Every structure is written in C-alpha cells, then in structure tokens.
Amino acid sequence: MTSPAPIAEQRETPRPGPAAAPALSIDSVSHAYGPRRALMDVSFNVQPASFTALLGLNGAGKSTLFSLITRLFGIQSGRVGIFGHDISKNPGEALRLLGVVFQPRTLDLDLSLTQNLLYHAALHGISRREAAARSAELLGRIGLTERAGSKVRDLSGGQMRRLEIARALLHRPRLLLLDEPTVGLDVKARADIISHVRQLVSEQGIGVLWATHLFDEILPGDDLVVLHQGKVLAQGPMSRVVAEAGAQDVNTAFMRLTGAQTLPGGGI
C-alpha cells in the first residue's frame, strides 16, 4: 500500500493521493454508552475530493461518530481509517491527515487570531516561521488579514467559523470534518462557508465530511449518508438516494426513510 503524498507537497498536487485508500473509511462501527446504543454497525466511505453530507437529526449519532473519528472516544467495535491509517493503531499518521471543525467553538477568545493559529500549528509540530507564513496566507484567504492582531472575542460568529476552518487547514490535512458548522450563522455567513468548503473540495482535492440537518446545504452531486437512530439508512450519490426513496427531493426522501416529520423551510 502506498502512503499518501508527503504533507509538504499537498498543495502543489491538487489531485488526491493514491486511489487505493478512501479519505475516510468507517467500517462496521458500533458504539454504546452503557446500555444505550448510539451507533449500530455503521459503515461508509468518504472519497478524496468529494463532499459527503452526513444527514441526521439531533441525536442520530453524528457527534458520537465525530468523536470516534477524532479519537476523543476509544473505538469499541469496528474500524476507522483515514487514508488507510487505522485511527486506533496509528493515530499519529491518521490525525496528521485530518482537519476538524467541531460544533462548539474551540478558539481561545482572549488570544488574537494569529495566536490561535500559531498555537494550533505548534500542536502539529509546525515550526514557528512556517506557521507564521501559513497563518498569514490563510488569514488572507478568509479575508481577515486586517484583524490578525485582534482578539477572537471581537469577531462575529461567521468570522469565527471561517477562522476555525482556516485553523483546521493549517497543517494541510486531506480530510476535513465539519460538525454542523453553519449552526447559528446568518444566511450570508452560511453561504460563504459552504462555498469556501466546496472550493476546497474542487480546487484542493480535500475530502469533506459535512454533518448537517439542513437539506439545502446538500447538492445533487454530493454523496449522502443518512444516519438515523445510530443506523445508516441510505448512502450514495444524493440523486440516487432520492430516486431510490421514490422521492423528488432530499427533504421528502429523508422523511420517507426515517418517518420523521419535517418542518417547512427545509430543516428537520
């Protein structure tokens, strides 16, 4: 098995690494909190340069799954691989290739934007000089160069999210996980973040797993995984999932699959 391209070369090679290993592979993963079963035999893949939406209600098991992938919980049964690296056996290699945006804000509010980025870079062993260069570049890309020295506390919700995404990209991961990243944002900020992430997929070949309960964030070309009460009910290209459910759109498909009531406006 060939290992993924060295991190330093990633940006110069927008094409994804060897096709052998998916960016993320979830293989028969089950998880229980005591007697309560949160995930049951969950399996799916995220391919490099693809946008995979993980669609589920609150409590469907999305956060548990994220905690397993990021090694916050130990895996009870099944396997999680990131570009072929088993997260339990070789967490170092796996986590190097992974960038995460958690649902709760995880920035140091009293530190500046740059300080937050430098701290994250240090956690990945990126030298100070390199880290400063990358931070400046990423801040430019998210349009916050002028705010580099201000405290994170003074940013808007949308700006914080953009900063968190920039931070998750600092160590140039090839798989990006986002756990309901648009929650609590206004329409404009939401649209900005979605288009930014989609750009990362198309231009840099990053594999994205995007957990959401908002249908309008999913496009027909995306891969879709429907998670409900800890089980995968359907997966595949969105158009196929919708067609197989005998529905016209994702909204109806989801309703048919889960028996859930949807609210007007596209959310669950």
Place this chain on the structure above:
Amino acid sequence: MSGITTRDTPRGFSFQEYMTCLTGIVWREGLRFLHQRERFVSALVRPLVWLFIFAAGFRQVLGISIIPPYETYILYEVFIAPGLMAMIQLFNGMQSSLSMVYDREMGNMRTLLVSPLPRGYLLFCKLLAGTAVSLLQVYAFLLIAWFWDITPPLSGYLTVLPALILSGLMLGSLGMLISSGIKQLENFAGVMNFVIFPMFFASSALYPLWRVQEGSPYLYYLCEANPFTHAVELIRFALYGQINWVSLAVVATCTIVFMIGAIYAYDPSRGLARRGLAGGEG
C-alpha cells in the same frame, strides 16, 4: 472495506516537532496567564496574606526550635515561606485542573487532543506549562518576601528551582488526575474542601511536625504520609542548598504515579470524553 491496510507503521515525530509542540503549549499557557491579571494578583495575594497577617499574629504563639535545614533560631515567617511557596503551586495545580475541566466543557480540550502527537506527551507538555506558570508566581512571591526579611542565601534561589519544578509537576499531575474525575465546573468547590485544605493543613507547611506529634500522633502520621508535606520539605531544604532525600523520593514517586494515572484517565478508550460528554457514565 479494503481501505485499511494491515501494515501500517507510524512514521513518528522528529525531536524538533516535539519541541515545537512543547514550546507552543507553554507559550499559550503563559499568554493566557498574562491575560488573566486577576489570577496572577490573587495567586500572589493569597500567600502574602498568610505571610503578612497570619504569620505576624502567630509568631508569638509558636516557638520554633532549631531544626534542619535551619542553623539558627528563625522567625515564624521564615519557617512558613517554603510552605507558602508550595501552597502557590498547590493552588496553581488545582487551578490548571479547573481550567482543563473548563476547556473540556467549552471544547478547547478537543483542539489539544486532536493533535497527532502522542496524547501522553501532550498532557506532559500541559503539565510543564502549568509548572512554568507556577514558577513565575513563586519567584514573584519570593521577591516580595525578600523585603519582609525572608532572605535565604542567594544561591538558594537557584537550588530551589529543580525542587519547585518537581513539586509543581507533582501537584499539577495530581490536579490533572482529579480533573479527569470531575464532571462539571461547579465541583471545584469540592476540590477546595476535600483536596486543597486537608493537604495544606495536614502538612508541615504551617508548623513543624514534631509539634504536631506532641498534639496528636495520628495526625502526625497523616502529615507524614501527605505528599504535600514532602513537597514543602523538599522546597525548604533546597532553598538552603540541601537535599531532603526522603522527600525527594516521595515527591518523585508521587509525580510518576499521578502522572501515569492522569495519562491513563485521559486515554480515549477510558476516562475523559466518555465521561465528559456522555454524562452519567459513572
């Protein structure tokens, strides 16, 4: 799913990457500390209250005989100074543990734990960072105490450093171990009552142990068994350029035990996240 290979050997991390990570964590902890000016002030005021008020009132009550490492009769203030230095570190260790619980509730902890470096090493860096902060506090205290006639030999300021690092690590890892068991922030009051106060009072910080022995032999044994007593004695002797070997052995052993315990408790397949996020796991 064929993606996962059977031959998957870790590439490991270079020495430089380890050092970058360590300096980054210490740097951030220092920045955070500087931003919390109240924390610095209260960390300094607490021992000074003991020194200026408690010791001044108490010196007439308690006579101190000549006990090692002291070679002459000493003022009570001089006697409790090492105890107060250890107290600063005790509070700091517990406060870092509090901030870890806070970080965990707020999600900041996740940033640390998704670093690809080995988790045990990350926690060790965090401990070193907390210890570094406690050193700042202790030396600031010593500076002020110097004007209050607490004047150990100048070389003592240097020889006490390794003792302070070791005791800082011990108290920090104890705090970390405790923090892994705390589910919520509010429980910190319990830590005050059940950890900080008993450890501080049942130790040689405020009174020589032979005095305690006269009063209650049982309490004496308790004090002798208290690792905090040995942290105090280690610091006391080191401040006068001497080594208390028993205390050194106790503090070193406790540091290792607490640290292993804390790293074990923060292992993903056990403690931390499962308890913290799932709640009521018990």
